[in-house]
Amino acid sequence: MKDSIRKMLIAIAVIVVMVAAFSIMNLTKVENYHDKYDGYDLATDIEGVNREGTYTGYLEQHADATFPKEDITVDLSSCSTSGDSEIYKDYEGETEALYTGDESKVTWEIEIPKSGFYNIYMEYATVESKGVRIERALYINGELPFEGARSMTFSRMWTDGGEKIKDNQGNEIRPSQVETYGWQNAYCRDDMGYITEPYQFYFDKGTNTISLEAINEPFILRKLTLKAINEKTKYSEYIVEQPTVEPNQIALNYIQKIQGEDAVVRSDSSLYAKYDKSSASTQPYSVTKTVLNYSGGDAWKSAGQWIEWDFEVPEDGYYNITVKGRQNYERGSVSCRRVYIDGEVPFDEMNSVEFIYDSDWRLMTLADEKGSAYQFYLKAGTHSVRLEVTLGATGAILETMEDSSYRLNQMYRKILVYTGATPDQNRDYNLDLIYPEVLEAMSLESKRLYKIVDDTVTYTGQKSDKIATAQTLAQQLEKFVDKPYKLSIGFTSFKDNITALGTAILTMSETKLDVDYIVVSGVDAKITPDKANIAQKAFHEIKSFIASFLVDYNSVGNVYGKNEEGVVKVWIVTGRDQGTILKTMIDDTFSPMSGININVEIVDAAALLSAVVAGRGPDVVLSIGSDQPVNYALRGAAEDLTQFDDWRDVFDEYYESAYKSYEYNDGIYAVPESQTFNALFYRTDIMEELGLDVPQTWEDVISMLPTLQGNNMEIGVPDPTAALLPDLSIFYSILYQNGGDVYNEKGTSTIVDNEIGAEAFAMYTKFYTDYGTPTNYDFVSRFRSGQMPIGIANFTIYNTLVVSAPEIRSLWKFTLIPGTNRIDEDGKEYLDRSVFTNGTCTMMLKSDNELRKKNTWEFMKWWASADAQVRFGREQEALLGSSARYPAANLEAFSQLSWSAENAAVLKEQRASAVGFREIAGGYYTGRHIVNAVRKVINKNIDPREVIIDYAITIDEELIKKQKEFGLTIE
Secondary structure, three states: OOHHHHHHHHHHHHHHHHHHHHHEEEEEEOOHHHHHHOOOOOOOOOOOOOOOOOOOHHHHOOOOOOOOOOOEOOOOEEEEEOOOEEEEOOOOOOEEEEEEOOOOOOOOEEEEOOHHHEEEEEEEEHHHHHHHHEEEEEEEOOOOOOOOOOOOOOOOOEEOOOOOOOOOOOOOOOEEEEEEEEEEEEEEEOOOOOOOOOEEEEEEOEEEEEEEEEEEEOOOEEEEEEEEOOOOOOHHHHHHHHOOOOOOHHHHOEEEEEEHOOOOOOOOHHHHHHHHOOOOOOOOOOOOOOEEEEEEOOOOOOOEEEEEEEEEEOOOEEEEEEEEEEEEOOOOOOOEEEEEEEEEEOOOHHEEEEOOOOOOOOOOOOEEOOOEEEOOOOEEEEEEEEEEEEEHHHHHHHHHHHHHHHHHHHHHHHHHHHHOOOOOOOOOOHHHHHHHHHHHHHHHHHHHHHHHHHHHHHOOOOOOHHHHHHHHHHHHHHHHHHHHHHHHHHHHHHHHHHHHHHHHHHHHHOOOOOEEEEEEOOOOOOOOOOOOOOOHHHHHHHHHHHHHHHHHOOOOOOOOOOOOOOOEEEEOOOOOHHHHHHHHHHHHHHHHHHOOOOEEEEOOHHHHHHHHHOOEEEEEEEEEEEEHHHHHOOOOEEOOOHHHHHHHHOOOOOHHHHHHHHEEEEOOOEEEEEEEEEEEEEEHHHHHHHHHOOOHHHHHHHHHHHHHHHHHOOOOOOOOOOOOOOHHHHHHHHHHHOOOEEEEEOOOOOOOOOOHHHHHHHHHHHHHHOOOOOOOOOOHHHHHOOOOEEEEEEOOHHHHHHHHHHHHOOEEEEEOOOOOEEEEEOOOEEEEEOEEEEEEEEEEEEEOOHHHHHHHHHHHHHEEEHHHHHHHHHHHHHHHHHHHOOOOOOOHHOOOOOHHHHHHHHHHHHHHHHEEEEOOOHHHHHHHHHHHHHHHHHHOOHHHHHHHHHHHHHHHHHHHHHHHHHOOOOO
């Protein structure tokens, strides 16, 4: 019996092994789709689908052009200017330099001796400003040569603002980043990095003009040159051109290790030194303390970003360069870096050095395909090595993917006009007869997508889940072409797959890398392998486990005793990244300046109430919702900030709308941090295609609906029926624009049932009942696809779109929300653009300790200041990316954050029309019942006037109960 069981178990084990092996074979099997597209002209244009104004199309348009061999230097002073610009006759040692402001346009007239392609090269210096990348558009003879020239970016230079210091827990604190100013050189390039080489610009022989138009940030030019495009120098040519050096034992055996965290300058303030506790081989190493031990990371991912290190060599000679790097971010992807030595790429092979995926650190000597190390000739003394993000061969793949995404969206929109967003699955729309060109385009696009899959697999060596989306779409398109009636069944998933392709493009364009250290060594030097073995890894995990019981992860930075006099306890409820930034700012700026010690703890927002009730709450809490201060004030748990003599100096930094929600009973119970409001987003390409103007009033919005809906498109109005976060911002905005309000002057009852309120409510609900505006939708997804080419959303959606929708860059804008025409006291008509606003704030909890209360107020004043808010906003964006751009409520701080001049002007104007929402006792019932009223009108189609009147009575009943509960006067 036992023998039978043993045999059965062995058989089961064999089967399991065979199944596992078969699964692994399937996972690693790389399918080739060459037969799907071989022999087809994939460059075929199909009218109405292909993207216009591409760089590839521009090159094809001038395919017969030559490459002149002489550079042409532009005389900077012989220019015509508009906006803020000035010629400097003596600047940083230069006899002539040209300053161009962030709203300038500068034009030069130049003579071209030979027609052909040139690169455009410039030498520039940044000036003190917002601290974001310079952005310029380039025009040739008054026109954009291609869309990529509409937005080209140029980097700044950042360095450490001091030495590394340690907090009182022994953790290293990174220095703050400060901008350093000096001359840089750059070519006009693709800011997305898909085109890895500098742009080639065609010029006719004779007189031409070049114009640089500022999109964002000022800078100073000292040189502008049309560079001849020459063949790149290969390593075999480079090494022959270098001098012969007599062997020198010092140089031959020299080894210098440059730690990654010791970079001297970088292109972005986000590329500061970081700490790693996940590997046993990271140098320097610690599992209990925060030790800055590498550079790069999540932030070092976008084309054009660079980090630079200095090093010395003792003698003239030839040296090898080795990088200890780690690319453990994306399986099936390759991270590429361009290598500069002393500001120049020494030979072509250094234009794209590849770091393949590995779960741990790898030592990689810069070498050829056979493993022979490249030798770099260096003279004795100090040199620099710079690693710059480049997409390498992935760039060309991503360019074709982005073009494919654009064409797929065009196909989707064409079919959308005919079938609607949700076609009848039981109906054959005869799409092959109605839109034969779309079926033809689908057939061609499936072949293009199959080739994209093959190209990606060939380059990376494996098929990742990111490129699998392209394969899915290719197969889906094939099915649609073969059986057009299936389009109605798969139309929704078709749109979802297009969106997924756009997300895949974004993910694949992120090429992250960590650098532990760089070794510069003589050609005979032996570099010790540096990889943790199994025992070291096991010991590391044990130490990390033990440390998790000993280290306080809630507190960051310097930690002071609870009983120490005057110590302020600060809670922040947003996240560890934000808490770390805040504590760093406190320890290097506020505490040394004020002498006040601060403990910062990162907590969940839900923990605040129970902590306050138990008497263990903080002195001040940051980043809480706008509805909280008055609710705490009603219960005597928050301090009135008007008790401090200088409170007005603080609140003069904000519009009244930013702190309206924090006012109660002649007091103010919080300082604003962030302030958000709605803006109108629109697709410029679709609006132009449909012949629609940007709406200025709500009547304009209603009048454009027939055109949109006639093309099965929609307008987005924030959803008031959402289960988790219903949004009534548009109702409140319409109410304010008509001169109404939610509560009476004393805040004792609602007035949404008066004539203005009832009219505003009826107008608002008509969007959903009469005009068919959708609820429960994903604005970003529909905006990208073109299904919703115009919509109202929180202005912070801008950051999401910039990051997540690269395929529609330059095809959309945002502006002021629609307004209402009104008559002022003098009888003049004006457009009221009042907008509901919301935000987060800093609240001081009630305290009997006068010293801590005084210290807390000092901290709050510093935190509310423009300098602190600017630094926090910049560092948050640097750490988390542009999608985390900080919507500072402080007016001066907001003006210094990284918005372009055009967008900043829109937001400034809209903010000036913002209206703060008053919080009162029981006010949370108001929004809840108005949402219920909207749902009732939509779901039961009841007269909106009757409904809002009924719910106003219910709201007042609830408000009275709360007023009685808190002993307030009832009128």
